[in-house]
Amino acid sequence: MSAAPVRPFYVWWADADEARARDPELPDWLRVEFAMRSRVGGEHGHAPFAPGELAEILYRVDPDTGEITPATAEAVRKAIARARMRGAVHHDSTARCLIAPPSAFRSGPRVPACVHDV
Numbered sequence: 066m067s068a069a070p071v072r073p074f075y076v077w078w079a080d081a082d083e084a085r086a087r088d089p090e091l092p093d094w095l096r097v098e099f100a101m102r103s104r105v106g107g108e109h110g111h112a113p114f115a116p117g118e119l120a121e122i123l124y125r126v127d128p129d130t131g132e133i134t135p136a137t138a139e140a141v142r143k144a145i146a147r148a149r150m151r152g153a154v155h156h157d158s159t160a161r162c163l164i165a166p167p168s169a170f171r172s173g174p175r176v177p178a179c180v181h182d183v
C-alpha cells in the first residue's frame with residue numbers, strides 16, 4: 066500500500082486576496098477568509114489588523130446612494146463567527162487578528178506582532 070500523495074500548496078499574491086476580501090458581492094464569511102489570507106504569515110499563522118480595519122475591508126455599499134460605509138461591529142462579529150463555523154479561520158480569530166486554520170497553513174516569514182502576543 067502506498068502513502069497518500071502529498072497535496073500541493075501554492076503561493077498567492079496578497080493583493081489578489083485583499084481584492085477578494087473587498088468584494089461586496091462575496092459572502093462576508095468568505096471575505097473574512099480572504100482578508101486572513103491577504104495578511105497571514107509568521108510561524109503561528111496570525112493575520113493582525115488595526116482597530117476598525119477589518120470593518121473597513123468588509124465595507125458596505127448603499128444600493129440607493131452608492132455610499133460606502135464600514136461594516137458594523139455586529140456584521141464583522143457575525144462574519145467572523147460564520148468563517149469560524151466553516152473552518153475558514155481558527156476559532157480564536159477576532160477582528161484584530163484572524164488566524165489561519167492549522168490544516169491550511171504552513172509557516173512563512175515573520176509578520177508584525179498581533180494582539181494574541183500580549
Ligand SMILES: [Zn+2]
Nearest residue numbers: 111162179181
Ligand atoms: Zn494573533
